Each structure stands twice: as C-alpha cells, then as structure tokens.
Amino acid sequence: GAVVSQHPSRVICKSGTSVKIECRSLDFQATTMFWYRQFPKQSLMLMATSNEGSKATYEQGVEKDKFLINHASLTLSTLTVTSAHPEDSSFYICSASHFREARNEQFFGPGTRLTVL
Amino acid sequence: AQSVTQLGSHVSVSEGALVLLRCNYSSSVPPYLFWYVQYPNQGLQLLLKYTTGATLVKGINGFEAEFKKSETSFHLTKPSAHMSDAAEYFCAVSDRGTGKLIFGQGTELSVKP
Numbered sequence: 001g002a003v004v005s006q007h008p009s010r011v012i013c014k015s016g017t018s019v020k021i022e023c024r025s026l027d028f029q030a031t032t033m034f035w036y037r038q039f040p041k042q043s044l045m046l047m048a049t050s051n052e053g054s055k056a057t058y059e060q061g062v063e064k065d066k067f068l069i070n071h072a073s074l075t076l077s078t079l080t081v082t083s084a085h086p087e088d089s090s091f092y093i094c095s096a097s098h099f100r101e102a103r104n105e106q107f108f109g110p111g112t113r114l115t116v117l
Numbered sequence: 118a119q120s121v122t123q124l125g126s127h128v129s130v131s132e133g134a135l136v137l138l139r140c141n142y143s144s145s146v147p148p149y150l151f152w153y154v155q156y157p158n159q160g161l162q163l164l165l166k167y168t169t170g171a172t173l174v175k176g177i178n179g180f181e182a183e184f185k186k187s188e189t190s191f192h193l194t195k196p197s198a199h200m201s202d203a204a205e206y207f208c209a210v211s212d213r214g215t216g217k218l219i220f221g222q223g224t225e226l227s228v229k230p
Contacts, residue, residue: 006160032216034216042222043207043220046218091158093160104211105163106218108153108160108162
C-alpha cells in the first residue's frame with residue numbers, strides 16, 4: 001500500500017513559538033492532502049484540504065492564519081502552527097490521496113504529537 | 118449531507134468470540150465506505166473499503182464488512198477476536214466530489230483473555 005510519513009513524530013515547544021509539521025507521500029503522487037486534528041478519545045476532525053499548487057480549503061472554525069498549510073509539490077505538504085498555545089496541543093494527522101487512481105481512498109501518516117508548554 | 122453513526126463507543130469481547138462493530142451511514146448518493154483501525158499514538162490503517170461491486174468486503178486481519186443499502190449499514194465483523202485486535206475502530210463515508218472523509222465517533226474494542 002501507499003506510504004505516508006510525518007515529521008516530527010513528537011514535538012514539544014514553548015508557548016508563542018511556531019512549529020512546522022511535514023507530511024510526505026513516499027511512493028505515489030498525492031493530488032490532495034488532508035490535515036486532521038485528534039483530541040484524546042475522540043474522532044478525527046478535518047482541519048483543511050490542500051490540493052497541490054493551490055491554496056488550502058479550511059473547515060469552518062479553523063483559523064487559517066494560525067494553521068498555515070502549504071502543498072508545494074505532489075509529495076509534500078506542511079502544516080505550520082503559528083504562535084502556538086497550550087490549547088493547540090493535540091495529535092495532528094495528515095493523509096494523502098490520488099483521486100483518479102484511488103477512488104477517494106486516503107492514506108494516513110503516523111501522526112505528530114504536539115505539546116505546547 | 119453525509120454522516121456516519123457508530124453504535125457503541127466501547128465494545129468488549131472475549132478472545133475467540135465474534136467481533137461486531139456497528140456503523141450506519143447517511144448519504145444521498147451511492148457511498149464509498151471505509152473502516153479504519155487506530156492503535157494508540159498511531160495513524161489510521163485501512164481495514165477494508167466498499168466502492169462498488171460485491172457487497173461483502175473482505176479486509177486485512179480477518180475482518181469483513183457487508184454493505185446493506187436497505188439498512189444503510191456497513192457493520193464490521195470478525196469471527197474470532199484476538200488480543201491484538203484491541204484498538205480504536207473508525208467507520209467513514211467519503212464525499213465523492215471532494216474526497217473528504219466523514220468519520221464516525223469511533224468504537225474502542227477491548228479483548229479480554
């Protein structure tokens with residue numbers, strides 16, 4: 001199956017700093033990447049959808065100036081949490097998809113645990 | 118709008134017993150349906166999916182699910198639970214136009230020795 005990686009797997013940062021999370025599709029070209037947030041014992045909440053070469057589409061209630069998403073190539077998307085605060089601490093998961101080939105199947109990365117002190 | 122409801126946030130079975138995790142969906146168009154498994158502090162792994170064709174879908178690790186349009190259901194089953202099946206399971210329906218996945222709230226499966 002298709003492989004998606006995330007880096008870093010864990011990050012601890014101080015309040016007010018910015019953190020960048022990378023999501024890479026290792027063996028296929030991802031036309032679309034998705035970013036999710038997951039709180040403990042809860043389901044995944046879609047934050048935004050990014051298509052290669054275009055601006056991300058954010059879900060209602062997600063601050064686009066706080067969660068900057070870039071999808072510069074068919075294998076890389078980044079999520080930058082700007083001016084992080086303790087309430088941004090969460091598990092962030094990305095997924096990648098190639099619509100025409102995968103019939104809407106998304107391949108998930110292993111997740112990034114963000115802790116803001 | 119599409120939606121997914123998973124009945125039971127927590128299911129507990131004994132090792133060797135039948136596993137049944139329930140999922141009902143709502144969709145105005147023929148759905149693409151998925152079951153994912155998540156182990157602690159990990160991403161999601163696809164167990165199986167239904168797009169078109171045969172309504173009984175077999176997946177990895179001995180799991181299978183049956184798409185029942187009349188009941189708008191896509192329940193996940195496994196004949197004999199193993200300790201390693203203990204995890205969180207998510208049912209999802211896909212928006213064909215955007216590719217977005219709409220997830221159910223998840224069901225935590227516990228397996229007792």
